[in-house]
Amino acid sequence: MSGTTQGRVADQIRAAIEAGEYPTGASLPSSDDLAKKYGVNRNTAQKAIRQLATEGYLELTRRHRPKVRERPRHLTVVRDRNVYRDEIGYFFDRNAKDWRALETPTRGVAVPPEHVADLLGVPRGQDVFTRHRKMGPPGAQTAYQVATSYIPMALVAEIPALGAAKPGPGGIYDRLEKHFDAPLEWHETICARHPDEEEQAALRLTGNSPVLVVTREARIRRGDEVLVAEVNETRMPATQFAVSYAVRRDSSAAWPRSEGVA
Known part of the structure; x- marks a missing residue:
């Protein structure tokens, strides 16, 4: 108590x-x-x-x-630091493998948040292509998370499937890997903040109930250049999600310790 x-x-x-x-x-x-x-x-x-x-x-x-309100969903997903794949394509939340869009995903053109523009390497204030979806388990009436993908317009022009309603098997990530003939790599940053009005409505949250924000960069190599092809921001109720990862030893913390090392 x-x-x-x-x-x-x-x-x-x-x-x-x-x-x-x-x-x-x-x-x-x-x-x-x-x-x-x-x-x-x-x-x-x-x-x-x-x-x-x-x-x-x-x-x-x-x-x-x-x-x-409807009883709060207690901890539903523990995110780890792995990417998985099934017959549909890549996914990142093992406990949310069966989650699907609760309504038809939307596409559009919008100015991204400044930090997203910086990650994509596009000028701040410039439009990018967006893909937005509300996700949840089968039968859910309320979204458990909302996700928005931001893709440079130049890349959509180069790979039109990235902007299609149905990008094809494996989604946009398979289209990128096929086009560049290279594997994607991902980098995530996680923070918490108060939800905006759209997130409050989609996730049924009050304005002072925090959301966990996972900002994921999808990186791929084009020749000698590493390109950030997409930035995905996934928002979820902070009280219902956790992040789990293995703590790995740096070389400075190797065991057994060398003589003379405290």
């Missing part, structure tokens, strides 16, 4: 929600009633409610009592 009074109240309300005392879609009692029930002041009860909203248990709307 949490150590603060606010945390203890949040623990009790959370337990009541998980026990079904407050079912999905039901409204919680007023802050005054909750304060009386748990023997705290109104301010503490309101802080506990805001905490549970941040965790995804409650939906807050002005001038309405807090409403219980």
Whole structure:
């Protein structure tokens, strides 16, 4: 249980929600009633409610009592540092192998975020081609993650399949490897931030519930040049995903240690 009074109240309300005392879609009692029930002041009860909203248990709307949201999906995917392949093509989340687009993916032209433009090596403010999809397991009503691919316009002109609604077997990654006759390599950077309005709607998050952002560069060699052919940004609720990887020894940490090394 949490150590603060606010945390203890949040623990009790959370337990009541998980026990079904407050079912999905039901409204919680007023802050005054909750304060009386748990023997705290109104301010503490309101802080506990805001905490549970941040965790995804409650939906807050002005001038309405807090409403219980669909039970938060607890840890669903542990990402590792490997790429896999099946009959469909490459995939990166082993636990999400069967996930598919929940609706028809969209394509378009847009100005990418500045850090994405820098990774692609295109001028900031210049349009690139985008492919956007909402992903989830079979039967899911709400996306578990949203992903956007950014591809330089010049590369789409060079390989038209990259911009097609159906790029073909293996998707855009197989088209790139076939065109350049070289294997792709990937580099990922992971950070957390607050979701924008689109992400809040797609993932059913509140504005102060963080998302985990995986920025993946797809690199391929063209002669002596290494080209960043695509940047993919995948966003997912930070409370439901984790990253797992092996910790490898650098040569400086080799075992057995050399004589004289502390």
